[in-house]
Amino acid sequence: xxxxxxxxxxxxxxxxxxxxxxxxxxxxxxxxxxxxxxxxxxxxxxxxxxxxxxxxxxxxxxxxxxxxxxxxxxxxxxxxxxxxxxxxxxxxxxxxxxxxxxxxxxxxxxxxxxxxxxxxxxxxxxxxxxxxxxxxxxxxxxxxxxxxxxxxxxxxxxxxxxxxxxxxxxxxxxxxxx
Numbered sequence: 001x002x003x004x005x006x007x008x009x010x011x012x013x014x015x016x017x018x019x020x021x022x023x024x025x026x027x028x029x030x031x032x033x034x035x036x037x038x039x040x041x042x043x044x045x046x047x048x049x050x051x052x053x054x055x056x057x058x059x060x061x062x063x064x065x066x067x068x069x070x071x072x073x074x075x076x077x078x079x080x081x082x083x084x085x086x087x088x089x090x091x092x093x094x095x096x097x098x099x100x101x102x103x104x105x106x107x108x109x110x111x112x113x114x115x116x117x118x119x120x121x122x123x124x125x126x127x128x129x130x131x132x133x134x135x136x137x138x139x140x141x142x143x144x145x146x147x148x149x150x151x152x153x154x155x156x157x158x159x160x161x162x163x164x165x166x167x168x169x170x171x172x173x174x175x176x177x178x
Contacts, residue, residue, distance in 0.1 A: 038080055038175045044130050048082040049089025053122065057100040064159045065097065068122070071167040080175060088129075093174060095124035098138070102151065105144050113147040120162040126174050137173065141165035 050072060055065040072093070076082060082091065099121035106115035121140045127133070141162040145154045 040080060040082070040175055042081055045090045045128070046083060047085045047089040047091070048076055048080070049085050049087060049092045050076060051092070051094040053094075053124075054096045055100075056096040056098055057121075060097065060100045061155055061159060063156070064100065064120070064163065067159060067163045068097065068167065071163050072170065075167055075171045076175075079171070090128070090130045091174065092127040092129065093124060093170070095122055097121070098123045099140075104147075115144050116147050116151070117142055117144045118151075118158050118162065120159070120166060122166050122170070124170055124173075139166050139169045139173070141169070 053065065053068050053072065055062075073084070077084060082089075097120065099119065102116050102118045104113040104115070105117040106113070108114040119140060119142045121138055123136065123138050125134075125136045143158050143161050145151075145158060
């Protein structure tokens with residue numbers, strides 16, 4: 001009877017050791033998958049020309065032009081395998097910031113503004129020279145802030161939010177085919 005107990009105990013120990021080994025191996029392994037959402041045939045499309053997006057808005061904040069250009073360059077460089085070129089790219093993106101506006105979104109009971117909405121609009125021209133596709137579209141993003149705050153005190157964070165949103169829209173429209 002002791003030999004039966006020992007045999008059962010040994011089987012249990014082996015089973016527990018095998019289970020622990022499997023769990024260790026499974027936990028140590030990681031599957032990495034990066035979804036960028038691009039729909040690019042890299043056998044055909046190899047380069048990207050991204051012109052500087054100029055600020056043509058009647059009212060604007062000087063750093064927003066650089067913020068938008070840097071964000072777009074980072075998106076295309078980090079989420080595609082396209083080679084960035086100065087001219088004659090297979091894909092070509094050009095445009096300008098056409099509007100940067102703020103307006104009252106909500107009025108409080110005392111008749112004063114309680115929320116202010118900030119909006120940025122960018123006009124983009126896109127050309128896929130290999131696929132003979134051209135279009136021109138406007139992309140807008142909005143955010144709001146409490147009217148008790150001055151725009152100068154919250155502007156950098158809000159513009160970064162607008163730039164991120166518009167950059168994602170442009171990226172998706174040009175290479176993600178959403």
